[in-house]
Amino acid sequence: MSQQVKAVIARAKGAPVEVTTIVVPDPGPGEAVVKVQACGVCHTDLHYREGGINDEFPFLLGHEAAGVVESVGEGVTEVAPGDFVVLNWRAVCGQCRSCRRGRPQYCFATHNAKQKMTLLDGTELSPALGIGAFAEKTLVAAGQCTKVDPAASPAVAGLLGCGVMAGLGAAINTGGVGRGDSVAVIGCGGVGGAAVMGSRLAGAAKIIAVDIDDRKLETARRLGATHTVNSRTTDPVEAIRELTDGNGADVVVEAVGRPETYKQAFYARDLAGTVVLVGVPTPEMTLELPLLDVFGRGGALKSSWYGDCLPSRDFPLLIDLHLQGRLDLDAFVTETIELDAVEQAFERMHHGDVLRSVVIL
Numbered sequence: 214m215s216q217q218v219k220a221v222i223a224r225a226k227g228a229p230v231e232v233t234t235i236v237v238p239d240p241g242p243g244e245a246v247v248k249v250q251a252c253g254v255c256h257t258d259l260h261y262r263e264g265g266i267n268d269e270f271p272f273l274l275g276h277e278a279a280g281v282v283e284s285v286g287e288g289v290t291e292v293a294p295g296d297f298v299v300l301n302w303r304a305v306c307g308q309c310r311s312c313r314r315g316r317p318q319y320c321f322a323t324h325n326a327k328q329k330m331t332l333l334d335g336t337e338l339s340p341a342l343g344i345g346a347f348a349e350k351t352l353v354a355a356g357q358c359t360k361v362d363p364a365a366s367p368a369v370a371g372l373l374g375c376g377v378m379a380g381l382g383a384a385i386n387t388g389g390v391g392r393g394d395s396v397a398v399i400g401c402g403g404v405g406g407a408a409v410m411g412s413r414l415a416g417a418a419k420i421i422a423v424d425i426d427d428r429k430l431e432t433a434r435r436l437g438a439t440h441t442v443n444s445r446t447t448d449p450v451e452a453i454r455e456l457t458d459g460n461g462a463d464v465v466v467e468a469v470g471r472p473e474t475y476k477q478a479f480y481a482r483d484l485a486g487t488v489v490l491v492g493v494p495t496p497e498m499t500l501e502l503p504l505l506d507v508f509g510r511g512g513a514l515k516s517s518w519y520g521d522c523l524p525s526r527d528f529p530l531l532i533d534l535h536l537q538g539r540l541d542l543d544a545f546v547t548e549t550i551e552l553d554a555v556e557q558a559f560e561r562m563h564h565g566d567v568l569r570s571v572v573i574l
């Protein structure tokens with residue numbers, strides 16, 4: 214028997230999101246239905262709403278979620294009803310060319326549920342990042358459910374499902390930040406803030422936070438930044454060079470997703486340094502750089518999808534570190550809200566008032 218639940222959808226490009234009733238089918242083979250307990254509001258949800266990701270409206274938004282498995286379909290062995298899980302958008306296939314080479318964190322054929330959730334009139338929904346968790350219940354591939362210690366609060370655990378993992382991993386996994394490194398993070402929202410925290414965890418000696426909003430810079434200090442630069446009033450490239458003996462940072466994480474901030478990242482790194490692009494650009498954006506500078510400065514220009522994480526390896530570990538008091542994930546939760554307040558949360562995110570608003574269900 215399919216179920217009808219309340220959920221937040223984006224019906225058309227730029228239109229305010231709305232709470233409506235959706236139909237969630239029973240899980241088929243390899244699928245699970247999850248009772249969502251908490252789901253964070255990520256900038257990527259807003260990108261979907263604005264048509265910046267693709268045109269497959271209507272979208273079922275929400276993807277930074279934790280909850281409890283309600284039912285599983287045929288053949289599912291990795292999770293069972295009652296398990297506390299964080300939802301992930303990297304259910305690895307085990308069979309693509311990347312998985313077969315032992316690099317499942319880059320899996321090119323990740324799993325989502327095969328069946329579709331729909332509106333009451335049968336219109337198929339596109340779940341954000343294959344999750345769609347601004348909903349009382351959602352249907353996902355069983356591999357999208359990662360079991361973690363249920364002692365963690367759902368609001369905090371869910372954040373690992375996207376932005377916080379993306380930021381932590383951009384620094385630690387993609388950027389390879391290590392002991393004694395200098396790091397700069399451009400854009401210190403939820404994702405950039407997590408990159409600051411990840412850099413501290415990895416032993417960086419200097420962590421320079423850059424943002425255009427002083428409130429974000431204050432939070433970045435709490436998360437581990439040793440220096441802050443407001444790039445509205447100060448040239449960030451010069452400031453980062455000055456703070457690193459004139460050289461630039463070993464690793465610069467760009468967590469905005471714009472050509473001008475990418476250029477700042479490119480020029481603010483030391484020779485042979487690494488740039489990590491974790492911010493998501495929109496389709497019309499282009500970048501022009503002197504090819505000689507790309508060549509002459511050496512190093513690595515990387516992008517980071519989901520912090521190159523492997524959910525089964527990283528989520529339980531990070532939750533354990535959090536429960537031991539070594540990773541202050543609570544610092545990311547600015548406010549908890551109800552399902553019908555997502556549009557206002559977008560507004561507050563747009564104005565920079567929050568690190569994360571988390572919907573509690």
Ligand SMILES: NC(=O)c1ccc[n+]([C@@H]2O[C@H](COP(=O)([O-])OP(=O)(O)OC[C@H]3O[C@@H](n4cnc5c(N)ncnc54)[C@H](O)[C@@H]3O)[C@@H](O)[C@H]2O)c1
Pocket residue numbers: 255256257260375376379399400401402403404405423424425426429444468469470471474490491492493494517518519520562563565567568
């Ligand atoms: N790669 C991934 O896997 C992944 C995952 C999640 C989110 N993202 C992307 O990461 C980006 C950040 O997401 P978020 O949720 O942290 O968003 P956010 O809105 O919370 O944070 C963005 C921050 O950038 C700052 N900013 C804006 N313009 C700036 C500028 N010119 N210079 C410096 N700082 C500036 C804002 O003040 C804000 O603090 C988005 O593009 C989002 O889509 C990527």
Ligand SMILES: [Zn+2]
Pocket residue numbers: 305306307308309310311312313317319320321322323
């Ligand atoms: Zn694969």
Ligand SMILES: [Zn+2]
Pocket residue numbers: 255256257258276277375376
């Ligand atoms: Zn996200």
